[in-house]
Amino acid sequence: MKQYFKNTWEGLYTVFVGMIITFKHLFVPSVTIQYPSVKVPLPERVRNRLYVNMDDCIGCDQCARACPVNCITIETVKSLPEEDLGKTSNGKKKALWVTKFDIDIAKCCYCQLCVFPCPTECIYMTDVYEFAEFERNNLIFNFATLTADEAEEKIINYEKMMAEKEAQKAAAAKAKAEAAAKTKKEDNSTEKNNGKEKDSE
Amino acid sequence: MYELLKDIFGNDIIAYIIGAALPLFVFILPFALFAVYLERKISAFMQDRLGPMRTGPYGLLQTIADILKLIQKEDITASETDKKFFNLAPYLVFAGSYAAFAAIPFSGMYIGSNVDVGIFFIVAISSLVVAGLLMAGWASNNKYSLLGAMRSAAQIISYEIPTVLIILTIVMVTGTLSLEKISQMQTAYFWNWMIFGGAGWGLTKFLLFPFMVVAFIIFYISSLAEVNRTPFDIPEAESELVAGYHTEYSGMKFAMFFLSEYANMFAVSAIAVTLFLGGYQSPFGYLGNTLGISWLIPIEQLFWFTSKGIFFVTIQMWLRWTLPRLRVDQLMAVCWKYLIPYAFVNLIIVGIITLL
Ligand code: SF4
Numbered sequence: 001m002k003q004y005f006k007n008t009w010e011g012l013y014t015v016f017v018g019m020i021i022t023f024k025h026l027f028v029p030s031v032t033i034q035y036p037s038v039k040v041p042l043p044e045r046v047r048n049r050l051y052v053n054m055d056d057c058i059g060c061d062q063c064a065r066a067c068p069v070n071c072i073t074i075e076t077v078k079s080l081p082e083e084d085l086g087k088t089s090n091g092k093k094k095a096l097w098v099t100k101f102d103i104d105i106a107k108c109c110y111c112q113l114c115v116f117p118c119p120t121e122c123i124y125m126t127d128v129y130e131f132a133e134f135e136r137n138n139l140i141f142n143f144a145t146l147t148a149d150e151a152e153e154k155i156i157n158y159e160k161m162m163a164e165k166e167a168q169k170a171a172a173a174k175a176k177a178e179a180a181a182k183t184k185k186e187d188n189s190t191e192k193n194n195g196k197e198k199d200s201e
Numbered sequence: 202m203y204e205l206l207k208d209i210f211g212n213d214i215i216a217y218i219i220g221a222a223l224p225l226f227v228f229i230l231p232f233a234l235f236a237v238y239l240e241r242k243i244s245a246f247m248q249d250r251l252g253p254m255r256t257g258p259y260g261l262l263q264t265i266a267d268i269l270k271l272i273q274k275e276d277i278t279a280s281e282t283d284k285k286f287f288n289l290a291p292y293l294v295f296a297g298s299y300a301a302f303a304a305i306p307f308s309g310m311y312i313g314s315n316v317d318v319g320i321f322f323i324v325a326i327s328s329l330v331v332a333g334l335l336m337a338g339w340a341s342n343n344k345y346s347l348l349g350a351m352r353s354a355a356q357i358i359s360y361e362i363p364t365v366l367i368i369l370t371i372v373m374v375t376g377t378l379s380l381e382k383i384s385q386m387q388t389a390y391f392w393n394w395m396i397f398g399g400a401g402w403g404l405t406k407f408l409l410f411p412f413m414v415v416a417f418i419i420f421y422i423s424s425l426a427e428v429n430r431t432p433f434d435i436p437e438a439e440s441e442l443v444a445g446y447h448t449e450y451s452g453m454k455f456a457m458f459f460l461s462e463y464a465n466m467f468a469v470s471a472i473a474v475t476l477f478l479g480g481y482q483s484p485f486g487y488l489g490n491t492l493g494i495s496w497l498i499p500i501e502q503l504f505w506f507t508s509k510g511i512f513f514v515t516i517q518m519w520l521r522w523t524l525p526r527l528r529v530d531q532l533m534a535v536c537w538k539y540l541i542p543y544a545f546v547n548l549i550i551v552g553i554i555t556l557l
């Protein structure tokens with residue numbers, strides 16, 4: 001019988017205690033954040049979407065090699081000797097046209113391993129984390145500053161230069177051979193070579 | 202009320218139809234919209250959340266948006282259900298809870314039907330809800346629905362006993378079944394309310410007071426169980442039974458169940474208020490009396506009635522977000538082992554006191 005009244009009392013009393021607790025929580029400020037309009041400040045060293053500052057990139061491919069999931073694709077061509085690509089902000093001379101610099105963020109695991117090897121510190125993490133897309137392909141970010149036409153042109157330029165060099169080399173070799181064979185007719189052979197060079201130009 | 206409507210429309214039937222539909226559109230629908238919003242906000246604040254915030258300022262339009270969504274939804278009837286009963290059940294449930302409003306005195310001027318057996322009518326008609334719930338559970342042809350419906354029936358029927366015992370206590374003291382008369386007895390100041398022993402300054406008043414408090418607590422607990430609210434919400438028990446008897450319902454039919462749940466919440470609070478807390482009577486006189494404006498009094502009464510009702514609805518919500526759900530055996534133990542004996546003893550003691 002005693003137990004019975006005790007149970008009754010406890011039943012009511014515990015409900016009351018619980019109600020006081022919930023009542024107190026009515027006035028506790030909410031922990032909810034109204035996300036798109038209010039954002040939590042990010043920590044200092046967050047790792048989110050990568051960004052490449054192409055003005056500084058020398059196309060050394062080190063980031064692509066460091067990446068464990070191979071999500072960076074870099075293609076470069078050498079510049080012509082007479083072209084000046086300018087210098088990076090820390091004084092390195094740029095010698096390569098970066099014709100392609102794609103980062104497939106869909107694959108990226110945000111390990112930041114690509115950031116450290118960069119000699120010019122031009123690839124880095126930003127604080128952008130809202131880049132959801134409907135198409136997977138849209139997650140491939142192109143950082144190369146050259147347009148497709150320009151890239152084509154650079155490639156053609158480079159090939160031409162190489163072809164020229166080849167030609168020059170071949171001509172030089174030929175000249176050597178001829179010089180060795182026909183030391184008497186030196187003048188003639190140089191004239192011929194000159195003509196060939198003009199053609200290729 | 203009807204005389205007024207009859208004067209305006211000049212026709213008996215139209216006056217009755219409008220009079221019957223009035224509480225639904227003027228009171229229950231806006232109340233349900235408001236109560237759902239209130240419940241979401243209260244639960245949110247109790248859990249240190251914000252609740253709905255996007256639709257309208259502070260999410261005020263959220264429930265309206267929800268209703269619009271529910272209206273647009275496809276009304277799915279699963280192929281294996283018992284179509285007739287499946288479609289009938291939500292209306293039956295709603296009719297059961299809506300009918301209770303007929304005998305509730307909202308104010309001195311407005312009472313749907315001033316029958317002499319008001320409280321008995323309410324007890325009887327709300328049993329219709331059980332039939333509707335069982336029908337819904339059975340016709341759904343779904344084990345969870347059936348389980349929910351069975352539990353619900355068991356619960357409502359067992360908790361009807363302490364409820365009725367307490368109502369009997371009140372009826373013994375007041376000597377009437379009419380809610381209107383019970384309200385009128387508790388007029389003037391709050392110390393005339395039943396919970397404080399009713400009107401008059403005798404020894405009985407002071408003797409009655411503690412037993413009335415006990416009666417009120419028992420009534421409140423069992424009425425909570427009768428409307429299937431937490432901690433007695435095992436019929437719906439989301440974590441065990443999906444959604445209990447309304448698992449298979451969607452769209453407007455689901456909304457009917459929902460509406461009837463909120464209507465019920467108010468109905469039981471209203472009955473508790475009428476029986477114990479003066480009904481529509483103001484706790485400290487009327488402004489209309491002091492100013493001599495007689496038409497102000499019914500409006501004041503309506504205000505007091507709804508605010509008291511909503512206060513108890515809020516406490517129901519408060520309890521809901523405080524307490525965990527009871528197990529089935531605990532539920533039955535609370536009813537049969539605790540509430541009913543207490544109610545009986547209470548009834549006997551109050552009976553002896555009123556005899557004095
Ligand atoms: S963060 Fe890691 S995965 Fe992403 S691009 Fe850099 S190295 Fe590759």
Ligand code: SF4
Pocket residue numbers: 052056057058059060061062063064074117118119120121122123
């Ligand atoms: S390591 Fe830096 S400089 Fe080298 S290719 Fe990558 S981004 Fe460009």
